[in-house]
Amino acid sequence: MLDIYDFYDKMERNKIVLSFKGDITSELITSILQIMESKLDNLQEEPKIKKKVYNVLVECLQNLYHHTDEVAQTAIAMDNIAPRSAIFMIGKTGPEYTILTGNYILTENVGKLKDKLDKINLMDKEQLKEYYKETLSNDEFSEKGGGGLGMIDIARKSGQKLNYNFLAVENIYSFFSLNIKIS
Amino acid sequence: METLQIEGTPKTPSIKFDYHNALLEIKGRSIPENSIEFYKPLVDWLDKYSSAPKTNTNVNIQLEYFNTSSSKCILDVFKKLESIQKGGASHVVINWYYEADDEDMLEAGEDYQAIINVPFKMVQVEE
Numbered sequence: 001m002l003d004i005y006d007f008y009d010k011m012e013r014n015k016i017v018l019s020f021k022g023d024i025t026s027e028l029i030t031s032i033l034q035i036m037e038s039k040l041d042n043l044q045e046e047p048k049i050k051k052k053v054y055n056v057l058v059e060c061l062q063n064l065y066h067h068t069d070e071v072a073q074t075a076i077a078m079d080n081i082a083p084r085s086a087i088f089m090i091g092k093t094g095p096e097y098t099i100l101t102g103n104y105i106l107t108e109n110v111g112k113l114k115d116k117l118d119k120i121n122l123m124d125k126e127q128l129k130e131y132y133k134e135t136l137s138n139d140e141f142s143e144k145g146g147g148g149l150g151m152i153d154i155a156r157k158s159g160q161k162l163n164y165n166f167l168a169v170e171n172i173y174s175f176f177s178l179n180i181k182i183s
Numbered sequence: 184m185e186t187l188q189i190e191g192t193p194k195t196p197s198i199k200f201d202y203h204n205a206l207l208e209i210k211g212r213s214i215p216e217n218s219i220e221f222y223k224p225l226v227d228w229l230d231k232y233s234s235a236p237k238t239n240t241n242v243n244i245q246l247e248y249f250n251t252s253s254s255k256c257i258l259d260v261f262k263k264l265e266s267i268q269k270g271g272a273s274h275v276v277i278n279w280y281y282e283a284d285d286e287d288m289l290e291a292g293e294d295y296q297a298i299i300n301v302p303f304k305m306v307q308v309e310e
Contacts, residue, residue, distance in 0.1 A: 033214075034193070047285075048286075051287065054248060055250075055287070058248065065216055129294070133297060136254060136298065137298045149255070
């Protein structure tokens with residue numbers, strides 16, 4: 001049997017405020033945002049921090065939403081079982097918020113994403129601003145409407161490096177995790 | 184032309200384009216998962232407007248939050264306005280509202296100002 005106390009204890013020690021594992025749907029995102037907004041209000045967080053946390057949260061959740069769908073589509077096309085669910089957690093240690101996300105991505109897309117994250121992590125504030133404007137004004141627009149701006153925006157709003165990891169799960173899928181800090 | 188009116192929801196802003204007064208207002212939050220679908224009626228409306236614009240067109244953007252998916256659509260809306268202005272048929276002004284402590288929203292407005300060739304006014308509002 002699963003040790004529930006073990007889960008509880010780990011989450012408690014990591015100061016987790018909210019966690020979820022499962023399918024990321026549009027309705028779920030709406031609910032999570034409502035819950036987090038009232039939590040941030042209850043904590044009487046400064047409007048500035050509140051807005052940053054909310055903004056980064058929206059981008060993180062919508063990344064999960066768009067990309068788990070992409071993996072699911074491929075799995076269906078290959079008649080495979082879809083590793084559709086994702087995980088995310090929000091923690092708060094002192095004045096600092098942590099947003100953790102984890103999802104499967106296609107292994108063939110790992111290189112491209114890693115290059116993009118490394119490129120972002122080498123940039124300072126001004127360079128990120130330029131990169132954002134350049135990406136915004138080019139005509140590329142993914143079908144989902146993301147247009148590759150999400151990660152740049154997360155880096156700009158959080159003001160910190162994107163801490164990430166890729167885990168090779170099997171040939172087709174890898175597990176991508178992201179750890180964002182906002183303070 | 185009819186007035187375009189779209190009610191706001193927790194994830195999408197209210198949109199009103201009053202043809203008589205040539206005033207476009209976008210207010211609230213713009214964080215839908217599919218922003219292309221959401222902004223399509225406005226983009227289509229602007230296409231029609233461009234064939235018979237008023238002498239002055241005023242645009243008020245008063246957003247509390249917007250996601251990156253919306254940011255591309257908002258740029259598309261501004262590009263339409265830019266081409267209306269460029270044709271000389273209408274003088275367009277975009278008023279970009281931001282709350283006093285919201286540097287990110289001010290900066291977002293400045294990003295658009297740098298890309299789009301239409302006069303922008305940055306308007307600070309109290310919370």
